[in-house]
Structure formats: C-alpha cells, structure tokens
Amino acid sequence: DFVLTQTPLSSPVTLGQSASISCRSSQSLVHSDGNTYLSWLHQRPGQPPRLLIYKISNRFSGVPDRFSGSGAGTDFTLKINRVEAEDVGIYYCMQATLFPTFGQGTRLEIK
C-alpha cells in the first residue's frame, strides 16, 4: 500500500495570509506510465470532498489560481495564497498510482 502522511494535521491561518500543507508518501508515486497521480481535495463542513489539483500541479476546472501544487517522487505540497474564509475545511492528498488511498487530512481554520 501507499501510505500518505500529511503535515500539519491542523493549520490556523490569518485571512489573507498563505498556508502550506505537506504530503509524504511511503513509496514513490511515479507510475510506470511516467505520470505521478497525486491529487489534492478539499472538504467543507457538511459537504463531499471536491477535487482541487490532479497530477501534482494541475488545477481542476473552476479552481482559483490561489491554489497551487508542487513536488515529485514522495514529497508534495499544496499551497494556498491569500486565504479566504471559504477555504476552511479539511484538505486531503490522494494517490492513484496504485489503488487510490488518501492522507489523513489537514484541517485549515481561520485564526
């Protein structure tokens, strides 16, 4: 299995400031086809998760450019610039290089 470990588990952020979330995999997420299937999802309270980023750094349709993803191999980062109130919730990294697995989640809250 690919075990994904996120840090921090909780991130208090001031509105307008930036936030970063790290995701580390127990194994390289580079697929045999050369792609790295690492995604980020966001879940607001009472809502299903929604896809933000796929293949490390590609923003999904409708996702603001305040969100960016980076990384390679086993280490990945989601960065949120100019945090807004609607960004609160839980962020999950997810890999689909093998069967899909998720990180444990990082709760973003406003200070």
Place this chain on the structure above:
Amino acid sequence: QVQLQESGPGLVKPSQTLSLTCTVSGAPVNSGVYYWSWIRQFPGKGLEWIGYIYSSVTTYYNPSLRGRARVSLDTSKNQFSLNLTSVTAADTAIYFCAGGQYWQTIFEDWGQGTLVTVSS
C-alpha cells in the same frame, strides 16, 4: 456537469449486507470512459476508496475489504450500486459515490453522501 445521488438504508444489522445505489444524471453509466466509484468516510473523517466499475464490466476493489465489496451497474435506471457483505460496526461510515472521466481525475464528481450505521 454530472450529478450523483446516493440512496439506501441508513441502518444495517451486523453480519448482513449493506446495499446502496447511486443515481447518475448528466452521463450514461454504461459510458466507456467513466470510472464509477464508491468511497467511504469514517466518523474520524478518514477516507477509504472501496471500489469502482469502469467501461461497464471492469471492476477493481480495495484489497483491505477482502472480497466483501461488489459494484454493479443498472443501465435501465442509469444507476450503479454497492453491495458490502458481512458488515460489522467498523463499516459504519458516510458512503459517497463518485465519478470521473479519466484516471487522473477519477473523483471529479461526488454525491452528497449517505450515512450508514451498522448496529443491532
């Protein structure tokens, strides 16, 4: 925009079979390009992928479920379903159905989720 909606019993007894249905609008479930998945979220908020059906006949399941899960299609109703056998309290969770056109965006659309409690 594809929309999905889960339905099924909210309470299942231990050792019985959990059966849920996902009704899809905006895309045919027998489309050869969509992955139709089930995912669950435990009370502590952890997410677990259960399995998917792709191109109408190809299925793949989380090995941790040890053969208890089955995903199938009902093309006449544009639905796909989950059967999870021999449930225990550890299967208590919110169950989501999800769809995606490509492997890289396998969970691009989600249902709202339905809470299933396993209890006698």
